[in-house]
Amino acid sequence: MRIDIENLTVTLAGREVLGGAHLIAAEGEIAGLVGPNGSGKSTLLRTVYRHLRPHTGRVLLAGRDLRTFGAAEAARHIAALPQERGAEVDLTVREMVALGRTPYQRAFAGESATDRDLVAAALVEVGLQGQEHRGFATLSGGERQRALLARAFAQQPDVLVLDEPTNHLDVQHQIDLLALLRARRRTTLISLHDLNAAASLCDRLHVLHDGMVVASGPPREVLTADLLAEVFGVRAAVVEHPLTGDPLIAFDHRGSATT
Structure with a gap:
């Protein structure tokens, strides 16, 4: 599914932190957000996964305004890996990953065989098989990151929204994660500090500066x-x-x- 962001403005505590942003991620495309700290990358992504409401503008999913989606419907289409990690939750790794199946489950219904299969496959994809019964709060930063990515994969979304997903990962796991994203080819919006990783991974880059999108296009043209x-x-x-x-x-x- 394609994401279109049109004239998006976000004001927080009376200050405009994102001003009139326009950008897209075409279907199956990995679109990267790059820019200095404080440029508006995380704020923009929070509006896409509906943690923030824009002051003006809109986010369209396949041409439909996200504000018209119910919470469960939106979660079936968009999975997010925010920077806020929730490290102190009292869940096992498997329980954390299984939360990705919640949008598909009826109230008071147990896991289906499909749910169990998708959770197991997601754990294997991120290299956490055999770690299912560990407490999520006991994991290292990199392990928590991989568990949360597995939760997003288990969600089987049309769109992935990833805010600095390579934070806390060692070089091998960074490379593995980026390879996973390439192989999945979901429509993806991702913010990255590492410009070389962004140049390697992304089909399209959007450069933010002082809350504005100042350049967009293929990495070779933008950087x-x-x-x-x-x-x-x-x-x-x-x-x-x-x-x-x-x-x-x-x-x-x-x-x-x-x-």
């Missing part, structure tokens, strides 16, 4: 030295990755864009 200097304040060269051919950003760690 230019001039944009990196203007938006991120860094001096960098954009070259071809020697292994993949993707854009590779080589940062000047000895100075900045202004020196």
Whole structure:
């Protein structure tokens, strides 16, 4: 399903933190949000998974305004991995992942065989098979991240909304997670701090700065030295990755864009 965000404005505590944002994620496309801290990435994603209501504008799912969806209906279409992790919940890993099946279950109904199969498959996908009975609160940050991603996978959504999903993951698990997202090819909105990971993973990038979308397009077109200097304040060269051919950003760690 395609996501369209039209003229989205969000005001928090009297301050406009997102101003008139327009962006899309086409069906089956991985669309990345990149930008400095405080640029509005998380705020935008929270409006998509309905944690925040926009002041103006709308979010469309396959052409339909998300505000017309009931909660369970929306959850059958959109799964979110927010930055808020809920680390202290008193659940096992399996119980946490099984929450992804809640939108499909009738009140007071138990798990179906399909539910059990999807939960088991999701645990395998993220490498947590055999960890089902551990307490979620006892997991490391990276393990919690993978359990929450398994919950999103078990939800079988049309759209994934992922806010910094590689946080707390070691390099191997970062690479594995990005490979999983490529293989699934769900419509995905994802925010990433790692610009090289974004360039490798995403079909389309939207660059946010001071609450505005200032550039959109394929990574090769968007990630230019001039944009990196203007938006991120860094001096960098954009070259071809020697292994993949993707854009590779080589940062000047000895100075900045202004020196």
